[in-house]
Amino acid sequence: MTTVAVKPATMAQALTRAMRDAMAADPTVHVMGEDVGALGGVFRVTDGLAKEFGEDRCTDTPLAEAGILGTAVGMAMYGLRPVVEMQFDAFAYPAFEQLISHVSRMRNRTRGRMPLPITVRVPYGGGIGGVEHHSDSSEAYYMATPGLHVVTPATVADAYGLLRQAIASDDPVVLLEPKRLYWSKDSWNPEHPTDVEPIGRAVVRRPGRSATLVTYGPSVPVCLEAAEAAQAEGWDLEVVDLRSLVPFDDETVCAAVRRTGRAVVVHESTGFGGPGGEIAARITERCFHHLEAPVLRVAGFDIPYPPPMLERHHLPGVDRILDAVARLQWEAEG
Amino acid sequence: MTVMEQRGAYRPSPPPAWQPRMDPAPLLPDAEPHRVLGTEAAAKTDPELLRRLYAQLVRGRRYNAQATALTKQGRLAVYPSSTGQEACEVAAALALEERDWLFPSYRDTLAVVARGVDPVDALTLLRGDWHSGYDPYAHRVAPLSTPLATQLPHAVGLAHAARLKGDDVVALAMVGDGGTSEGDFHEALNFAAVWQAPVVFLVQNNGFAISVPLAKQTAAPSLAHKAVGYGMPGRLVDGNDAPAMHEVLSDAVQRARAGGGPTLVEAVTYRIDAHTNADDATRYRSDAEIEAWRAHDPIALLERELTARGLLDEAAIEAARQDAETMAADLRERMNQDPELNPMDLFDHVYAENTAQLREQRALLRAELEAEQEQHGEHGEQKGGTR
Numbered sequence: 001m002t003t004v005a006v007k008p009a010t011m012a013q014a015l016t017r018a019m020r021d022a023m024a025a026d027p028t029v030h031v032m033g034e035d036v037g038a039l040g041g042v043f044r045v046t047d048g049l050a051k052e053f054g055e056d057r058c059t060d061t062p063l064a065e066a067g068i069l070g071t072a073v074g075m076a077m078y079g080l081r082p083v084v085e086m087q088f089d090a091f092a093y094p095a096f097e098q099l100i101s102h103v104s105r106m107r108n109r110t111r112g113r114m115p116l117p118i119t120v121r122v123p124y125g126g127g128i129g130g131v132e133h134h135s136d137s138s139e140a141y142y143m144a145t146p147g148l149h150v151v152t153p154a155t156v157a158d159a160y161g162l163l164r165q166a167i168a169s170d171d172p173v174v175l176l177e178p179k180r181l182y183w184s185k186d187s188w189n190p191e192h193p194t195d196v197e198p199i200g201r202a203v204v205r206r207p208g209r210s211a212t213l214v215t216y217g218p219s220v221p222v223c224l225e226a227a228e229a230a231q232a233e234g235w236d237l238e239v240v241d242l243r244s245l246v247p248f249d250d251e252t253v254c255a256a257v258r259r260t261g262r263a264v265v266v267h268e269s270t271g272f273g274g275p276g277g278e279i280a281a282r283i284t285e286r287c288f289h290h291l292e293a294p295v296l297r298v299a300g301f302d303i304p305y306p307p308p309m310l311e312r313h314h315l316p317g318v319d320r321i322l323d324a325v326a327r328l329q330w331e332a333e334g
Numbered sequence: 335m336t337v338m339e340q341r342g343a344y345r346p347s348p349p350p351a352w353q354p355r356m357d358p359a360p361l362l363p364d365a366e367p368h369r370v371l372g373t374e375a376a377a378k379t380d381p382e383l384l385r386r387l388y389a390q391l392v393r394g395r396r397y398n399a400q401a402t403a404l405t406k407q408g409r410l411a412v413y414p415s416s417t418g419q420e421a422c423e424v425a426a427a428l429a430l431e432e433r434d435w436l437f438p439s440y441r442d443t444l445a446v447v448a449r450g451v452d453p454v455d456a457l458t459l460l461r462g463d464w465h466s467g468y469d470p471y472a473h474r475v476a477p478l479s480t481p482l483a484t485q486l487p488h489a490v491g492l493a494h495a496a497r498l499k500g501d502d503v504v505a506l507a508m509v510g511d512g513g514t515s516e517g518d519f520h521e522a523l524n525f526a527a528v529w530q531a532p533v534v535f536l537v538q539n540n541g542f543a544i545s546v547p548l549a550k551q552t553a554a555p556s557l558a559h560k561a562v563g564y565g566m567p568g569r570l571v572d573g574n575d576a577p578a579m580h581e582v583l584s585d586a587v588q589r590a591r592a593g594g595g596p597t598l599v600e601a602v603t604y605r606i607d608a609h610t611n612a613d614d615a616t617r618y619r620s621d622a623e624i625e626a627w628r629a630h631d632p633i634a635l636l637e638r639e640l641t642a643r644g645l646l647d648e649a650a651i652e653a654a655r656q657d658a659e660t661m662a663a664d665l666r667e668r669m670n671q672d673p674e675l676n677p678m679d680l681f682d683h684v685y686a687e688n689t690a691q692l693r694e695q696r697a698l699l700r701a702e703l704e705a706e707q708e709q710h711g712e713h714g715e716q717k718g719g720t721r
Contacts, residue, residue: 030498056498062528067487067521074491077476078499082491094517101481102488109465109477112683146684170686200689247689 007190011159012182015045015121017190018163019083023053029167030075031058033068033085033121042087043123043182065095069120073102076116083167088179089124090133096141103172104147119166120174124152125218125268127180127315129308136305137269139217142174143245143278150246151199152176154220156188158243161196169199178218202249204256208238211262211328214253214279216242219266219316226321235325245275253279254286261292262328266316271299293328356565363558363570367602370578371639379577381645387424387576388640389654391633394420394444396658398607400665401443401457405611409669411462414441418574418606421632422538424448425579426506429534429587435474437489437507441538442478445508449475453661454668463673483513486522486535493531493590504590506534506583512543514557523598527564532590534583535598538573540605545618561598573603574632604630677703 009017023029031049033041037060040047049058061068065086072082086092092099099120107115126135142150149171153159159177166173189195197203205220206227213223220241227237240256242249257263263283265276276297283295298316306314370376398417404410416423419441427448430436438446446456450473458467459478466477476492479485489507496503513519514537526533537557541548554560561568571582579601586597604627608615640646681688681696688696 062521062524064521064524066518067490067525070484070487070518070521071491071494071525074488074493074505075495076491077470077488078492078495080495080498097481097484097518098487101484105465106477107685108683110470110683111464111466111679113469113471114477115686149685247691250690 007188008185009156009188009190010183010185011153011156011177012043012045014156014160014188015163015177016047016049018160018167019046019049020052022081022083022164022167023049023057026081026167027057028079029057029081029083031083031085032061032072033059034061034063034087036060036085041085043179045121045123045177045182046085065092066098069095069098069103069118072118073098073106073116076118077106077114081117081119081167083119083121086120086122088130088134089122089136089138092120092122092138095120099142099148099172099174100145104145107171108147115170116172117167117170118172119163119169120172121163122174122176123179123182124176125178125180126305126311127218127268129311130179131308132305135308135311137267137274137300139176139245139267139269140274142176143275147172148246149173149199149244150176151244152178152217153243154178154181154205154217154241156184156186157196158241160188162199162243165199173199176217180218181221184221197243200244200247200249202240202242202244202252204238204252205241206237206239208236209260210235210237211264211325212238212240212253212256212260213264213266213321213325214240214242214257214283215266216245218268222316222318223266223321226318226325229318230322230325233322233326237325242279248279248282250282250286253283257283257287257295258290261290263287263291263295264298264321264324264328265295266298266321268300268315270302271297272302274299296324296327298324358562361562361565361567363556363561363568363600367570367572368578368582369572369575370581371572371575371635375581376577376639377643379581381643383428383580384577384636384640384645385650387421387428387580388633388636388646389657390424390428390448391420391576391636392654393658393661394424394448395633396662397444397447397453397665400662401460402607402611404457404666404669407670410457410460412610412612413443413457413460414610415607416441416444416605418627418631419538419540419601419603420444421576421579421636422508422536422573422601422603425576425583426508426536429580429583430504430506431587433474433501433503434587435476435489435492435503435505437476437485437492437505438478439482439485439508439510439513440478440480441510442508446473446475446478449473451475453665457669461669461673463675464679483509483516483518483522485509486513486518487525489533489535490522490526490529490531490596493526493533494529497532502532502591504532504534504587506536506587508536508538510543511537511539511541511548511551511557512546513537514560515543515551523560523564523566523596526596527566530593530595532593533596534586534590535596536583537598537600538603539600540573540603542605542609542618544609544613545615547618556600558598558600564598566596566598569597569599571599571601573601574630574635576632576636603632 558568
């Protein structure tokens with residue numbers, strides 16, 4: 001077996017490379033959005049694409065999210081594979097009608113005759129000191145819309161792999177990019193860049209016996225950090241990275257929770273009406289007899305995303321996760 | 335002498351970057367809606383086209399009447415009639431080549447049928463057995479759009495994509511006067527103009543958005559004037575004058591095809607019927623107003639012109655009527671058959687491949703149907719049960 005070069009890269013670089021490779025492999029792939037051209041996106045994720053593929057394939061659009069996604073619908077109808085960038089999470093809201101009334105339903109409405117292979121990239125979540133409307137976690141809105149796939153990477157390899165899979169998918173995919181992980185580096189194998197689990201599969205990032213942390217996107221590194229810290233308490237925490245919120249991988253999640261008998265769902269999004277409620281309910285419905293404790297949630301507070309100087313109090317951190325773990329009644333542990 | 339002049343240093347000048355983008359004058363619509371019937375231009379119009387338009391108008395009027403009757407029999411959940419607006423509908427379809435695309439709103443069933451879609455399939459959305467009954471690619475007709483103006487950016491995107499691929503395809507997108515207030519209308523026109531996309535926007539100004547009159551909808555001089563702000567020409571046309579509609583739309587389509595970019599066409603027309611069968615139009619408009627518009631009926635206008643010029647006789651009128659009756663009888667008969675529904679279809683087109691969750695829910699429905707079948711025998715799932 002040959003040793004493959006594994007080199008560190010940032011998530012942003014992996015995403016750029018994913019679009020570049022997809023565009024090189026398939027002339028129908030078009031990138032569009034605000035500032036994606038000369039500027040390379042405000043996060044530089046589309047850096048160099050306009051130069052390499054021309055402005056017809058990496059297009060600076062007028063500043064209008066409904067228009068960007070709405071025209072992408074028409075482009076997809078004519079055989080293109082648009083990759084749409086929504087500049088920030090809360091900026092995507094004007095495009096919700098297009099997403100919900102058309103993008104998610106066109107396949108269904110036309111009995112499969114008009115599928116829309118559109119990828120909607122949404123930089124989401126907080127932790128970068130953004131001002132209002134720059135830090136929302138909007139995943140629950142997308143999850144509640146049948147017809148969309150909703151995926152979110154937590155690793156550099158997944159960022160590349162999931163974006164390539166999203167672009168190749170014949171269904172619309174919302175790719176939620178945790179913006180505070182854009183500059184996170186980890187080892188990535190550019191020789192086999194798509195060698196990741198497919199959309200719809202969760203991954204156990206850290207095996208453990210005491211309890212399972214079920215999480216995704218920006219909260220994955222936080223949970224891994226919490227698991228390290230928990231070792232001092234004698235707790236061996238398992239961390240499951242969902243990767244895909246729709247479809248949801250009941251199998252991997254439930255297998256993990258059955259092993260440990262305890263689960264905490266962790267995410268930045270609000271707890272009330274948030275993804276954690278759905279996930280906790282699914283776990284309870286399927287694993288009730290295996291559970292030693294109720295499924296707990298550690299989520300953002302049920303408040304509008306706070307101003308940057310206060311966001312650290314809102315975001316689920318290691319301590320809040322460990323407190324929840326402590327509430328899972330440890331007397332059953334040996 | 336002012337203070338500024340005394341100082342002598344101040345020279346008023348525009349900001350450095352400012353210059354007019356273009357002369358707006360050529361984009362402005364004419365003061366009066368363009369007309370052909372009753373003018374000298376009518377004599378220059380191809381008689382064959384005029385006869386074709388006439389036959390389609392008669393057919394369209396009959397289709398509207400039949401579909402409205404079907405709502406009363408409970409065969410259609412709802413039908414937004416376009417009676418009075420047939421000239422806009424027919425012209426929209428006839429101005430396009432086969433390779434072009436039509437993006438209709440929910441009221442544009444006639445345009446969809448005139449484009450070649452089966453009259454029954456065009457009503458599927460309104461009958462309630464599926465959200466769209468036809469293959470959009472078969473006739474290059476997008477599904478009827480229920481949300482207002484949201485199909486306009488689709489038309490822009492499709493036209494833009496076609497041009498990128500080197501195809502000389504034009505998209506014609508239809509919207510009502512109310513739809514021009516929606517954000518998607520603005521975004522679509524702006525994108526189209528910036529991209530110089532080969533699109534024609536047809537606004538059917540029929541006076542009312544359900545009950546709200548145009549004066550409460552917009553403060554613009556006319557809807558066609560809105561074009562100027564986007565940098566595209568606006569055209570104003572008598573929407574009840576079929577050859578005028580055809581001429582203006584054909585010009586706009588040709589202009590788009592030749593690389594001239596988008597056009598906004600406002601057709602001034604009137605909705606003779608209520609918004610739908612669920613609407614009470616007497617609450618917001620007078621009989622006198624309706625009667626004035628009845629006197630400007632698109633079929634009567636064209637019939638008068640054709641008859642006066644010896645292009646149409648009683649026999650031809652009767653033939654058109656007969657053709658419409660045959661279409662209506664066929665529509666009635668086929669619509670009176672119960673559609674064959676398979677509940678398992680509910681899960682077939684949500685995703686390319688069903689998720690585990692949908693597979694579970696599908697199994698649940700199947701079990702429910704089987705239990706139902708056991709209880710009621712023939713009332714259970716009959717079709718496609720083996721899938």
